[in-house]
Amino acid sequence: MSENKIPYKIYLEESEMPKAWYNVRADMKNKPAPLLNPGTHEPMTAEELGGVFCADLVAQELDNDNAYIEIPEEIREFYKMYRPSPLVRAYCLEEKLGTPAKIYYKFEGNNTSGSHKLNSAIAQAYYAKKQGLKGVTTETGAGQWGTALSMACSYFGLDCKVYMVKVSYEQKPFRREVMRVYGASVTPSPSMETEIGKKINAEHPGTTGSLGCAISEAVEVAVKNPGYRYVLGSVLNQVLLHQSVIGLETKAALDKYGIKPDMIIGCAGGGSNLGGLISPFMGEKLRGEADYEIIAVEPASCPSFTRGVYAYDFADTGMVCPLAKMYTLGSDFIPSANHAGGLRYHGMSPILSQLYDDGLMKAVSVEQTKVFEAAEQFARVEGILPAPESSHAIRVAIDEALKCKETGEEKTIVFGLTGTGYFDMVAYEKFHDGKMDDYIPTDEELEKYRAKLPKVD
């Protein structure tokens, strides 16, 4: 089909939606390192993990072999409410930039939760329901994951207890309110409801919380309450598996028009969006069938790929979770308070960490004022108000398109637009008013956190 026939938005038919998730681990020669028991440093067994996570999700977490895992009918039905999501050709942005590059973005903000997080939330809620649980617990920072999970639990009639990082709880009352619309209970973390919360509050009076701390609280509540399990919105293998639906749809849409991307770009916090977006492309790369330049974009204020170390680390502040081998800044690392939006977790998906360590993808870090510049430029021409997280990918996509303008290369660039920024107007306001700072942690600072990494043989 000729180039000029490519529509603004490529929608798949419902019948073209993926019926199975793709598990990139099956094609990885070097598998991601296993989660370890924090006490014994032995690989976590399915039984041990089953105390924290739903049984089916544990099986997915540990499955390094099956390339395709069927998406249950109930989840596919739910997906149909907001999927397939559009793959948009950014004609207006291309014109504005005057670039010969062809830019596409996969837009995952077309649902109330406002982000891609719903893809995994609904899967995790489904398996919890299937197991006959009463409810689930989780943490949320910027609020996208909490919103998605609240919605998914509401759909399946599950109780949903969200521990929301206190600073976000206070700064984002509307996010909290959306979760309430979906019937979730939202508690600012650290709370006085858990042992870990009490301990952290005692040791750090007035603390505004962190993701690592909220995770510890949510896990404690899940473990102590019969009929509850803990669910997590990123980092884990199972989450990347569910998010593969993004990449599978993207690839199907591109294939439909015979388009082969040169470059795939995604923002990376815990890695769920990026891991999902790139999975089928990475699969081809791993199998030697095709090559793509794959770029992870992270905030300069939380640079786990670009300035972290690849090592076993605690997943949470309370050290109740398994140890994960990942690119990490150290479990006590908290990005500067002036960092807006998400992408603030200290570690990175073990799958992506292994792929990065194997040289199969690149990573760059960007400063937030540059990110908001890109966000505004994008909004004005493409008509979507992007989330700050997603705008990291926009920044690098624009930079790469501008390089093409210089070289005259007609590269095809695909990036993931993970969500909308409707709940981030405080950050946009700061940016407009010239009150947004960039902060890059010093080497000394990073070294301080790194020194606390657990010793694992």
Add this chain to the structure above:
Amino acid sequence: MSENKIPYKIYLEESEMPKAWYNVRADMKNKPAPLLNPGTHEPMTAEELGGVFCADLVAQELDNDNAYIEIPEEIREFYKMYRPSPLVRAYCLEEKLGTPAKIYYKFEGNNTSGSHKLNSAIAQAYYAKKQGLKGVTTETGAGQWGTALSMACSYFGLDCKVYMVKVSYEQKPFRREVMRVYGASVTPSPSMETEIGKKINAEHPGTTGSLGCAISEAVEVAVKNPGYRYVLGSVLNQVLLHQSVIGLETKAALDKYGIKPDMIIGCAGGGSNLGGLISPFMGEKLRGEADYEIIAVEPASCPSFTRGVYAYDFADTGMVCPLAKMYTLGSDFIPSANHAGGLRYHGMSPILSQLYDDGLMKAVSVEQTKVFEAAEQFARVEGILPAPESSHAIRVAIDEALKCKETGEEKTIVFGLTGTGYFDMVAYEKFHDGKMDDYIPTDEELEKYRAKLPKVD
């Protein structure tokens, strides 16, 4: 095609998008009454209107004859960024309600402005640009129109001055901020920048403003500044014309699957969404080709159709605009402060007013706590957080579907879901906390405003 083949979302191809707007006036036997000069009470001429509105828009405003008006290529290109919008089959809602009714909704919230308003905003900005203007002025209440116009002006490089009802300006800082992302200037109304604003502030110290007052200010600024014109987001014939794209797409999507609706439901403030949604169906009805039950839903706190009178009235508080014959509550009417969201204009589109007066459509009013109940019920199963305005239509669609449950009728119900409620979380919070009241104006109160209607022979 068999019933079970209907997908969750019916998307048209870009090639199936309308190439012309449909002008329902061409098929109306009783044309809407003309706008009158407020001084002479003579019909406004194109020349008179041209001092306030763009020339091409004046032509559209006065055109009662041409059934189809071509959508300029530039506007169609812009539409492609977010249109065609999906027509969604509400399978989940139907199941939840246990109704035999088949419910569809046309979802217009899939763009940054978050509502259908963008359909007319881009058209009005286009004609302003074509005329070589520097910029446009407008008013906004809840903020949807201001957001849409800001985005449209940003796209065409036009200056955009928005007068925002002061109470909304203060209560909705994020709405204001979105407009700034798109480069608009936003002034709380009544301001001290206009003669009318100064006068209103002097007469009503501490007033929190009204739509009618913000309109007067925006018109004054447009008329006094060379290279500026005023644009309005609803009520006018031209706006209903542009919004016909909603109905045309809806009809094309239904036709594609051989679906004939029994009932079409839309919320009505000034009437732009409802007028657009129903236009091609009303056309068939006017031409005697088909019959549909058409229902306008308005807030019980601002009941222009159900409790207003059909008469010439001022369009604005400052009485600088032409007189319009419409169902009206009187130009001084302002809904109670406890009314959340939009749909607060005192009058109603002259086209819809004439159709309603001719018995071609019905109207019902609903109280806001019932509206938010419906909104929450919808959000939990359909995965879209609806705007309060749109939720008026949801309320009546649910009520009608429940009637079908009682009677066993398998009616096909189509309603307009005009936008998302991301910026309405304060209202949702009030609802959850049981702090939302219903307010129905008394007959005495309505009589007081009615007494001030202008005398027109």
